[in-house]
Amino acid sequence: MNTKTVKIGLVGYGTVGTGVAKILFDNADAITKRTGLKLELACVVDKDITSPRKYQLPEGMLTDELGVLLEDASINIALELVGGTTFAKDLHLKLLRSGKHVVTANKALLAEHGPELFREALDAGRCIAFEASCCGGIPIVAALQTGLAANQIQALYGIFNGTCNYILTHMTQHGAAFSDVLKEAQDKGFAEADPTLDINGMDTAHKLAILAGLAFNCKIGMKDICVEGIENVDIADVRNALEMGYILKLLAIGEKDADGRISLRVHPAFISEHTPLARVDGPFNAVSVFGNAVGNVMLYGRGAGMMATASAVVADIIDIAMGNSQPLFENLVMAHEVKRSAMFKPMDELTSRFYIRIMAKDEPGVFAKYSYVLGEHKISISGAIQHEWTGPDNTVPVVITTHPTQQKNITAALLELEQLDVISGKPVCIRIVDIPEDK
Amino acid sequence: MNTKTVKIGLVGYGTVGTGVAKILFDNADAITKRTGLKLELACVVDKDITSPRKYQLPEGMLTDELGVLLEDASINIALELVGGTTFAKDLHLKLLRSGKHVVTANKALLAEHGPELFREALDAGRCIAFEASCCGGIPIVAALQTGLAANQIQALYGIFNGTCNYILTHMTQHGAAFSDVLKEAQDKGFAEADPTLDINGMDTAHKLAILAGLAFNCKIGMKDICVEGIENVDIADVRNALEMGYILKLLAIGEKDADGRISLRVHPAFISEHTPLARVDGPFNAVSVFGNAVGNVMLYGRGAGMMATASAVVADIIDIAMGNSQPLFENLVMAHEVKRSAMFKPMDELTSRFYIRIMAKDEPGVFAKYSYVLGEHKISISGAIQHEWTGPDNTVPVVITTHPTQQKNITAALLELEQLDVISGKPVCIRIVDIPEDK
Numbered sequence: 119m120n121t122k123t124v125k126i127g128l129v130g131y132g133t134v135g136t137g138v139a140k141i142l143f144d145n146a147d148a149i150t151k152r153t154g155l156k157l158e159l160a161c162v163v164d165k166d167i168t169s170p171r172k173y174q175l176p177e178g179m180l181t182d183e184l185g186v187l188l189e190d191a192s193i194n195i196a197l198e199l200v201g202g203t204t205f206a207k208d209l210h211l212k213l214l215r216s217g218k219h220v221v222t223a224n225k226a227l228l229a230e231h232g233p234e235l236f237r238e239a240l241d242a243g244r245c246i247a248f249e250a251s252c253c254g255g256i257p258i259v260a261a262l263q264t265g266l267a268a269n270q271i272q273a274l275y276g277i278f279n280g281t282c283n284y285i286l287t288h289m290t291q292h293g294a295a296f297s298d299v300l301k302e303a304q305d306k307g308f309a310e311a312d313p314t315l316d317i318n319g320m321d322t323a324h325k326l327a328i329l330a331g332l333a334f335n336c337k338i339g340m341k342d343i344c345v346e347g348i349e350n351v352d353i354a355d356v357r358n359a360l361e362m363g364y365i366l367k368l369l370a371i372g373e374k375d376a377d378g379r380i381s382l383r384v385h386p387a388f389i390s391e392h393t394p395l396a397r398v399d400g401p402f403n404a405v406s407v408f409g410n411a412v413g414n415v416m417l418y419g420r421g422a423g424m425m426a427t428a429s430a431v432v433a434d435i436i437d438i439a440m441g442n443s444q445p446l447f448e449n450l451v452m453a454h455e456v457k458r459s460a461m462f463k464p465m466d467e468l469t470s471r472f473y474i475r476i477m478a479k480d481e482p483g484v485f486a487k488y489s490y491v492l493g494e495h496k497i498s499i500s501g502a503i504q505h506e507w508t509g510p511d512n513t514v515p516v517v518i519t520t521h522p523t524q525q526k527n528i529t530a531a532l533l534e535l536e537q538l539d540v541i542s543g544k545p546v547c548i549r550i551v552d553i554p555e556d557k
Numbered sequence: 558m559n560t561k562t563v564k565i566g567l568v569g570y571g572t573v574g575t576g577v578a579k580i581l582f583d584n585a586d587a588i589t590k591r592t593g594l595k596l597e598l599a600c601v602v603d604k605d606i607t608s609p610r611k612y613q614l615p616e617g618m619l620t621d622e623l624g625v626l627l628e629d630a631s632i633n634i635a636l637e638l639v640g641g642t643t644f645a646k647d648l649h650l651k652l653l654r655s656g657k658h659v660v661t662a663n664k665a666l667l668a669e670h671g672p673e674l675f676r677e678a679l680d681a682g683r684c685i686a687f688e689a690s691c692c693g694g695i696p697i698v699a700a701l702q703t704g705l706a707a708n709q710i711q712a713l714y715g716i717f718n719g720t721c722n723y724i725l726t727h728m729t730q731h732g733a734a735f736s737d738v739l740k741e742a743q744d745k746g747f748a749e750a751d752p753t754l755d756i757n758g759m760d761t762a763h764k765l766a767i768l769a770g771l772a773f774n775c776k777i778g779m780k781d782i783c784v785e786g787i788e789n790v791d792i793a794d795v796r797n798a799l800e801m802g803y804i805l806k807l808l809a810i811g812e813k814d815a816d817g818r819i820s821l822r823v824h825p826a827f828i829s830e831h832t833p834l835a836r837v838d839g840p841f842n843a844v845s846v847f848g849n850a851v852g853n854v855m856l857y858g859r860g861a862g863m864m865a866t867a868s869a870v871v872a873d874i875i876d877i878a879m880g881n882s883q884p885l886f887e888n889l890v891m892a893h894e895v896k897r898s899a900m901f902k903p904m905d906e907l908t909s910r911f912y913i914r915i916m917a918k919d920e921p922g923v924f925a926k927y928s929y930v931l932g933e934h935k936i937s938i939s940g941a942i943q944h945e946w947t948g949p950d951n952t953v954p955v956v957i958t959t960h961p962t963q964q965k966n967i968t969a970a971l972l973e974l975e976q977l978d979v980i981s982g983k984p985v986c987i988r989i990v991d992i993p994e995d996k
Contacts (some may be wrong), residue, residue, distance in 0.1 A: 141707050141850050148709045151774055152702070154888040250706070255851035257704025263591075264881070265688070265696025268871030335590055374654050394857060397836045411580050412694035415858035419831060420995070421852060429851035432707030440879040442703070449593040459922045546626035556859070 121142045123156040124439040125188035127218070129182060129209060130199035131164035131171060134223055134250070137428030138197060140173045149432070154324045155439050157432070160193050161186050161375060172424075184209075195438055197431060198222045203230055210235050219443070221434040222337035223250035223427055226315075229324035233337055236451045245447035247434035252325045253278060253403045256419040257433065259279060262407070263446050264333040269409025271333040273373040275540045275553055278325040278402035282348050282368040283315040286386075287399045289356045290365060296351055318347035319384040322370045326384060330372035333407065334380055337454045342462045346385035355475060355548060358517050362501065364388035364473075365396040369551060379463040387551040388473050395553060406553065413556040418453040466526040471500065471550035474520070474528075476535060477513040477542040478504075484540045488516075491538065495531040497523045513542045562595040563783040563878040566657070568648060569638035570603035570619060573662055573689070576867030577636060579612045588871070589602045594878050597870070600625050600630050611863075623648075627655040634877055636870060637661040641986060649674050653681045658882070660873040662689035664867055665754075668763035672776055672985060675890045684886035686873035691764045692717060694840045694865035695858040696872065701771040701846070702885050708848025710772040712812040714992055717764040719840035719860045720748045720755040721787050721807040725825075728795045730802060735790055738817065747840060758823040759788035762810050765823060769811035771933035773819055776893045781901045782924055785824035794987060797956050801940065802833040803827035803912075808990060826990040827912050834992060845992065873896040905965040910939065910989035913959070913967075915974060916952040916981040917943075925978045927955075930977065934970040936962045952981045958989060 126142070128135055142159045150156055162180045187193060196218040200206050206227050213220050220230070220239070228235070228251055240248045249259040253276070262271070277283050281303065288299045300317070303309035315321045323345045331338045348368050359366045369387040374380050389396050394416050398404040408414050420426035433495025437443045478484050485504075492499060498521040508514050520528075528547060535545050565581070567574055581598045589595055601619045626632060635657040639645050645666050654661050661677070662666070667674070667690055678685045688698040692715070701710070716722050720742065727738045739756070742748035754760045762784045770777045787807050798805045808826040813819050828835050833855050837843040842860025847853050859865035876882045917923050924943075931938060937960040947953050959967075967986060974984050 137850070145709055145850065148774070149707060151892050152706050152888065154884070154891075159900075255705075255848075256854060257700050260698050260699065260704045264876060265699045265872050266694075266868065267591055267875050268584060268588065268868045270584055335587070391903070394836060397833060409694075409852065409868060411576070411584065411864040411871075413859045413862075413865055415695060415856070417856055419854035423852075424849040426852055428849060429707045432850075433704050436706050437703060440881070440884055445593070445879055449591065452593075453590050530918070533682060 119122055119149055121154050121156045122439070123158055124195065125158050125160040125193045125195040126195050126197065126435060127190070128162045128197045129184065129187065130201070133424045134427045134431065135162070135197070135199040136173045137424035138170050138199070138431050138535050139175060139424070140339070141432050147203065152269050153436050153440065155436060155450065157435060157439070160190065161381060163187050170378065176278065185214070188212060193218060194236050195221060195435055198224060199431070203227045207231050207235070210246070211238060213237050214244050217242065218264065219244045219247065219438045221247045221431055221438070223431060225251040225321070225324040225328060229327040229340055232328070232427070232465050233478065235455065236454070241452045245444045246437065247438055247443050247447070248328065248365070249434045250427050250430035252328055253405060254419065254421040254423060255429040256403060256405065256417045257407050258329060258417050259332065261415070261417060262329065266407060266409050266412060266415065269411045271374070271407060271409055273408040274329060274333050274405060275551070276326070276329070276369055276370040276405040277395060277403050278322040278421065279368060279537070280318050281313055281401060282322070283398065283403070284401045286307045286348065286351070286356070286366055286368065289351070290352055290360065293353060293357065295353050296348070300556070301528055317349050319345040321369065322368060322384045326370040326372060326382060329405070330380070330382055331454070333372060334374060335453050336380070338382065342382055343468050344383040344385070344465045348386055351386055354515065355473070355546060356473065358473070358503070359388050362519065363391050364550065367392050367395065371551065375463065376451065379461045381463040382458065383465070385549060387553050389553055390469060392407045393553045408556070430482055434502050466524065466529070468525040469522050470524050470525065471552065472520045472528050473550055474518045474550045475546040476516050477509065478516045479540040479542070480508045480512050480514045481540065487538060488535055491534050492518070492520070495527045497527055497531055511542060560589055560593050560595045561633065561878070562597055563874070564597050564599040564632045565634050565635045565636065565874060566600050566629070566632040568602045568623065568626065569640070571600050571638065572863045573866045573870065574601070574638040575610050576635070576863035577638070577870050579864070580615060580867050580871050581858070588875065592875055592879065594875060595942045595988045596874060596878070599629065602626050602893065605878040610761050613632050623651070627642040627651060630656065630963065632695065634655060634658045634660060634874055637663060638870070642666045646670050646674070650677060651677050651687070656683065658683045658686065658877045659879070660686045660689070660870055662870060664760070664767060666761040668766040668779055672893065675893070679887060679890045684877065684883045686877055686882050686886070687767065688873045689866050689869035692844060693770055693858065693860040693862060694841060694868040695844065695856045695860065696869070697768060697844050697856050698771065699872070700854070700856060701770065705846060705851055705854065708850045710846060710848055712847040713772050714807040714834060714990070715765070715768070716806055716834060716837050716842055716876060717809050717860065718755050718807060719842060720752055721761070722842070723747045723840045725787065725795070725805055725807065727788070728790070728792055729799065731778045732792060732796065734792050735787070755853060758784045758789050758807065760762065761823045765809040765811060765821060768844070769819070769821055770893070772811060773813060774892055775819070781821055783822040783824070783904045784852065787825055790825055791985065794912070795983060797912070797914065797942070798827050800942065801958065802830050803989065804830050805987070806834065810990065814902065814925060820902040820907055822904070824988060826988050828990050828992055832992045845922065847995070849850040905968070906962065907964040908961050909964065910961055910991065911959045911967050912989055914985040915955050916948065917955045918979040918981070919947050919951050919953045922980065926977060926979050927974055930973050931957070931959070931970055932995045934966045936966055937969055950981060989996070
């Protein structure tokens with residue numbers, strides 16, 4: 119067999135970088151056998167060249183001089199594994215301008231500066247590959263770009279954040295409160311010391327921006343996505359979900375309606391316990407894609423971690439080295455630059471079902487009062503639960519689920535409910551997302 | 558944007574062929590936008606050019622003359638969608654020799670004559686693409702060849718046959734007997750009039766031969782696979798599975814052990830109700846792949862049907878037209894032709910847990926007798942159920958699950974159990990497959 123040698127430079131020898139080096143050395147023979155490529159790690163750049171790492175590089179490979187990589191014209195592919203958006207952006211530009219293709223796992227960078235960097239890559243005749251930026255080792259970018267390329271994508275639903283899913287799974291299975299589970303997750307290393315970007319939904323939104331851009335073939339900005347996190351999820355709502363046959367998940371949703379308008383959102387959602395996404399537990403991620411030919415295809419796997427993410431980085435190296443990435447990338451960028459009216463649907467016009475929980479006074483006539491408010495806003499009740507139990511201040515928790523209605527109706531109704539003297543505190547409202555078996 | 562026109566010839570205008578034509582016309586704009594390719598269906602060959610079809614082709618496109626396709630040098634890609642292994646094999650040879658790449662959905666042909674056809678394609682400088690041969694629209698061939706290419710694959714577990722999975726799901730959820738569900742499935746069109754190849758496991762084995770060949774990068778013949786079907790599955794065993802927290806599935810299994818020996822088998826299996834594969838219901842298919850870097854990745858979707866399979870055919874057309882398939886294909890064939898000792902593990906040496914159901918006499922000392930037999934064969938009991946109920950001839954069903962033991966121990970023990978006078982009839986034995994979260 120003829121083999122082709124491909125030289126690689128890595129910037130950022132942290133967790134993922136270490137995993138990539140491990141794969142390039144440990145799986146070298148298997149990769150050559152499958153692809154005919156000999157992937158040669160030529161240099162690793164990191165500002166820290168002294169701390170011990172989990173994978174020991176050959177003597178002299180680790181350097182703190184970026185120039186070693188930039189000036190070596192024999193290195194064709196560079197890996198940006200530093201994270202962040204400031205230094206990383208500058209690094210992308212330098213790498214591209216020195217003639218290297220770039221592989222990145224940096225979703226925040228792409229979600230915020232993707233179009234600019236893509237344009238720069240195109241001008242340099244190079245590509246940016248980003249399988250590792252979304253859902254760790256799950257080959258979802260490739261699936262959207264090639265495996266499902268025959269389809270018009272109608273919708274995608276995803277669980278994109280392992281920290282949130284670990285927390286919600288733990289709350290569901292053990293009945294523990296959010297703050298307790300978060301603390302436990304931090305102690306066990308499943309959540310960062312500062313988990314803000316995870317639990318506020320922004321990390322999920324970054325990935326949705328990238329994947330929905332591929333799925334619907336349009337340029338998506340963070341402002342086009344409605345984002346709500348899980349920081350206010352109450353264990354009571356997790357329990358109520360279970361009682362009604364739902365599971366509470368932080369869902370990323372991209373849907374195209376009959377008029378071609380795209381709805382993009384990240385928020386806690388009740389989904390049927392029978393839908394495959396409901397069974398995605400713990401730190402795992404999954405994406406359900408609906409194509410007009412293929413129907414529902416779901417991909418499932420580890421969404422983060424050293425080796426899973428490194429697996430995606432190396433897949434991108436292989437794709438670039440085989441010449442498969444460049445034509446797809448060029449087409450992607452050019453398709454995104456065509457002037458088009460990719461209309462994003464305002465949240466107010468979203469049609470959904472809703473779960474509402476209120477603390478109502480346990481008195482005659484109360485049910486009539488709040489159900490009247492719902493009726494006035496054209497909201498039809500689909501289910502209700504009031505257990506025979508009275509809480510503080512003679513109030514009782516009441517749970518209502520609705521038939522499909524527009525977001526603006528619910529928003530108006532909630533404001534009015536909050537004013538009712540028979541209701542104590544702020545009503546809780548969570549969207550119920552009905553994921554079909556097929557579209 | 559520059560577009561490249563690619564002319565396509567289709568042979569076999571049946572269900573899948575009709576779906577392919579529909580995608581090529583209906584999704585043409587979306588495909589061009591995503592890939593820059595203009596896919597042009599140039600001719601459709603079928604022996605029947607008069608019967609009405611679900612998708613009406615433009616006047617003059619349908620012909621019964623294969624020569625129209627073979628002699629048109631401008632047609633670069635041909636689709637073989639006729640099925641069967643005799644005419645189809647000859648057709649592949651003709652298409653390859655006339656200089657065309659071939660896309661096929663024909664798993665039986667590839668499982669039986671793949672190596673010969675692959676060699677022929679290589680000699681002709683063409684490729685055979687076969688995403689559609691396994692699991693309909695699920696992009697599993699692409700995942701194994703590219704998305705997970707950084708990994709050494711350790712195992713794959715799959716539900717590859719929609720008919721079997723529909724039947725087993727229906728038995729599990731409704732407690733109905735095999736023969737009743739099969740008849741209902743036939744009436745509803747979920748099972749063929751002659752479902753032999755589905756229910757005897759051969760269709761699943763064909764797909765396993767192809768996918769395990771890709772996963773483990775070696776040539777696999779049908780003789781290397783142990784195949785058992787679901788024709789003898791009793792509703793009692795489905796119920797017992799549920800009681801013990803398992804779901805009964807027809808599983809395709811490919812596992813590599815620490816010595817590099819490969820175990821390939823298709824058989825009914827008890828799998829934990831908590832494993833994602835257990836939740837794959839009805840006609841859906843799924844494949845769980847374990848890579849040494851990525852861990853467990855599962856792909857899920859419709860494993861058959863006009864449009865799902867057509868989606869995979871068109872994905873292959875796109876991959877060939879972009880030039881991505883040929884290098885991977887050449888490498889695949891050459892890797893398979895390297896002399897190597899791909900050792901297949903004999904079934905006798907398989908280590909597994911087992912479920913055994915016997916009809917035992919309801920008398921003193923009986924439990925001791927059959928548990929003595931198991932102990933003599935070094936089989937350790939992990940669980941047992943004997944409900945307080947007596948059946949015909951004063952017998953009672955007893956269910957035993959074992960700790961891991963070798964197949965040969967179980968086979969010997971079953972023969973001995975069958976001879977015991979306190980046991981009535983033949984013991985039932987089903988393997989329990991423990992699919993880990995990660996390997």
